[in-house]
Amino acid sequence: MIPGTFDYHRPATVEDAVALLAKLGEDANILAGGHSLIPLMKTRLASPEHLIDLSGIGNLKGITVNGDEIVIGAMTTQFELITSDELARHIPIIAETSRLIADPQIRYKGTFGGNVANGDPGNDMPALMMCLGATYSISGPNGSRDVAAREFYHGAYYTALEHGDIVTAVRIPIPAAGHGYAYEKLKRKIGDYATAAAAVVITMAGGKCTSASIGLTNVSETPLWASGAAAALVGTSLDKVSVDAAVLAAEAITNPASDMRGPSEYRTKMAGVMVRRALERAQSRAKG
């Protein structure tokens, strides 16, 4: 399969990339890792006339601690997330999630920014970013702006991005030391998107849950932040009654499609199972 013809551009700065996108209009697409876009181009589901490759923009890569946040450049690859000492120390759930994305070859090329920004509800990072309360830095024709992950996803492949916008970095508040975390993903095989998946981050003190946040992957048109489910846990000892209530609250906000991964009802139940398992594992890791 051979993609349609296009002109290739490799700008050296974000400003140049934004200017090119503005000049070339709707016929131009951004190329990051390419592992979502190139398959679409090979099947001619996408036929951009121009590709703007972001790989020449040096400052879009990297993981830095900035006060109480970690800033991850949009072109940082999944492989770099997995091998980062800073992330292992401060937000280990990011590497845990990255290891469940696609396969090793794709993780070398697949980018963090592409995963959060392209709006595919099957992507794993968006629900995690909602869970962690991340903020996306966006550059566009009218300058720069920030959008919270929890406000970013409007529908399948429909996000807060306008044509001409580029997600340049993601800022993530570092969770409290000793927090418990887990990303649980049910998939049919390695490389598959989730049948259902859940990201959980909790803090515990004196045997009580003092904070909780839960994100759900691929069980609706968008990733979901299950704030009601999390609220059912805060102040409890994560006893069975409270966990059951949280699982029910999480299941209630899902609206999965019936597809080759299973009927809708099954995927809703699996979202509940993923929440339960992630909570158990997060609790076992939490200190306090």
Next chain:
Amino acid sequence: MTKSHIELTINGKKVEALVEPRTLLIHFLREQQNLTGAHIGCDTGHCGACTVDMDDMSVKSCMTFAVQANGTDITTIEGVANADGTLSALQEGFRMMHGLQCGFCTPGMILRAHRLLQENPAPTEDEIRHGISGNLCRCTGYVNIVKSIQYAAAKINGTPFQEAAE
């Protein structure tokens, strides 16, 4: 559409070429460079038969444009044998442990295993299986492929290779 000029290193040799931007790296390697070792299997990024090593990464060359390889250093199966022409440890492992049946997935498996052993010189069986999870063997001969990689790791590390019980 304007052709792009690219310069890269393939199996230690400097290469310059003009490519259409839409040319996939696998087509560039096979059709312009006559390096037909890397295979086109599924053509959808799933099977890994097209895997090559690019700047210390295992890359699916059917999911990469040749222009994206500009300036990189690429190794294909044609470049993995020892300088004196003898088989590399991995090639020897695949031969000794019958790691190839039809052989179609072998170039991708060996290139992927090459990078895996660079990053993790003594992987467990589980780490090998996850490490090659982006490569499919249509003969489903994974047991011998895992043994082949274990054989190569032992040879490189100078440790005894103990064939696992069936």
